[in-house]
Amino acid sequence: MAAALRIGVAGLGTVGTSVISMLAAKGSELERQCGRPIIPVAVSARTRNRDRGVDLSNVEWVSDPVELACSEDIDVFVELIGGEDGPALAAVKAALEAGKHVVTANKALLSKHGVELAAIAEKNGLLLNYEAAVAGGIPVIKTLREALAGNQVNRVFGILNGTCNYILTRMEAEGISFQDCLADAQRLGYAEADPTFDIEGHDTAHKLSILTSLAFGCEISADDIYMEGISNITPADIKAAANLGYRIKLLGVAQRTDTGIEQRVHPTMVPTASVIAQVHGVTNAVAIETDMLGELLLSGPGAGGDATASAVIGDLADIAKSRPGFQHGPVFGRPASELAPYKRARMRSHEGGYFIRLTVHDRIGVFASIANRMAENEISLESIVQHGDAAEIKTVIMVTHETTEQAVRSAVDGITGDGLLADKPQVIRIERAA
Numbered sequence: 001m002a003a004a005l006r007i008g009v010a011g012l013g014t015v016g017t018s019v020i021s022m023l024a025a026k027g028s029e030l031e032r033q034c035g036r037p038i039i040p041v042a043v044s045a046r047t048r049n050r051d052r053g054v055d056l057s058n059v060e061w062v063s064d065p066v067e068l069a070c071s072e073d074i075d076v077f078v079e080l081i082g083g084e085d086g087p088a089l090a091a092v093k094a095a096l097e098a099g100k101h102v103v104t105a106n107k108a109l110l111s112k113h114g115v116e117l118a119a120i121a122e123k124n125g126l127l128l129n130y131e132a133a134v135a136g137g138i139p140v141i142k143t144l145r146e147a148l149a150g151n152q153v154n155r156v157f158g159i160l161n162g163t164c165n166y167i168l169t170r171m172e173a174e175g176i177s178f179q180d181c182l183a184d185a186q187r188l189g190y191a192e193a194d195p196t197f198d199i200e201g202h203d204t205a206h207k208l209s210i211l212t213s214l215a216f217g218c219e220i221s222a223d224d225i226y227m228e229g230i231s232n233i234t235p236a237d238i239k240a241a242a243n244l245g246y247r248i249k250l251l252g253v254a255q256r257t258d259t260g261i262e263q264r265v266h267p268t269m270v271p272t273a274s275v276i277a278q279v280h281g282v283t284n285a286v287a288i289e290t291d292m293l294g295e296l297l298l299s300g301p302g303a304g305g306d307a308t309a310s311a312v313i314g315d316l317a318d319i320a321k322s323r324p325g326f327q328h329g330p331v332f333g334r335p336a337s338e339l340a341p342y343k344r345a346r347m348r349s350h351e352g353g354y355f356i357r358l359t360v361h362d363r364i365g366v367f368a369s370i371a372n373r374m375a376e377n378e379i380s381l382e383s384i385v386q387h388g389d390a391a392e393i394k395t396v397i398m399v400t401h402e403t404t405e406q407a408v409r410s411a412v413d414g415i416t417g418d419g420l421l422a423d424k425p426q427v428i429r430i431e432r433a434a
């Protein structure tokens, strides 16, 4: 039997405690699978004397995660602290420089420093594994990096934030407002006290930036992601979408285009019959469209202690099974030095269908003016419907054929400038999905 793989775990919160308890529960099965035991020998967290519901009697306590990362007693440093800089970054860097493999669940860290950390890992012949960082328990990193070798990925998109999907699912099922759903999600522990990071799309953007690098062999560039959150979505939008055969999801989408790679996070209408439209509640899903495969969809739990620990343990098992001297594959699918600079496709060039909902003053000629603005911008309409019994205010709902973002923005700006609107216009992009 080979020597045990000795791990140091920094961060004993939701994920860290699940990793410790799952390693204890699954120890003998993992040992059979990997040919050696995986043993936590040391841990680090902020508060030492807290009962965390896991047995830490046989592990060393190290207050400083950087000291733990460099410890002679560990082979692998597991970073489960979180945060894009601070102790997580310092400790991961220190571990890689000290010759330790690293496993992390930290999308914020990788989104900002992934390429730099990958370069250190590769230079030192180490693994930097991060399956848990995107879509929790769903094995999407390995799928993109290993299972789809040789495929050309043309588009990757997904429901990457459980809080947003939970809110949109309940808004649709119960016809209630965004604010009421959010309050409920906070009460049930599905949303943070400060939910901005989730509902405005930042969390989705971090995860998308990592998927983009893997899918397209480019550097990570989270700052270049176009982002809109879900706080402007109303029950009226959801109802109108349903009437037209669509469901609204917050998607992160990365797509190869003629001018570069689009990266965008925004509420999206997907056909109700598509597989991704059936992903409800806190569940996550990632669709990958390739030349050889068509569209593949992976779905499952995107968060939660045990689901995330499953991905962390899978990463540890890979390290336990790797042989000394074995050349590990590159962290983002190709060597960090060979990742292409990210070439951004401008959002204004985005092509697709659009849903446009306008609340208009009911005056003579309004309909004709709207139609003129559409024609002027060469937008052809798949449908246009007018609703509203109230005398002065009507709702106009349009679905466009394929057009450009530039054309839609220009048409909507024109309509707004014409003084026809009684409320802010709503524009939601439509996404193809199998």
Ligand SMILES: NC(=O)c1ccc[n+]([C@@H]2O[C@H](COP(=O)([O-])OP(=O)(O)OC[C@H]3O[C@@H](n4cnc5c(N)ncnc54)[C@H](OP(=O)(O)O)[C@@H]3O)[C@@H](O)[C@H]2O)c1
Binding pocket: 010, 011, 012, 013, 014, 015, 016, 044, 045, 046, 047, 048, 063, 064, 065, 079, 080, 081, 082, 083, 087, 105, 106, 107, 108, 132, 133, 136, 302, 303, 304, 305, 308
């Ligand atoms: N929760 C999920 O479902 C989930 C899913 C996917 C990925 N992730 C990622 O997994 C990571 C951990 O998330 P989590 O939910 O487990 O976080 P968490 O519950 O907030 O736990 C964070 C842990 O880090 C410790 N910590 C904070 N600052 C520290 C420092 N300076 N030195 C040592 N330890 C420190 C905390 O110590 P104390 O306990 O003493 O305060 C705590 O144990 C994050 O990167 C997150 O994005 C989480």
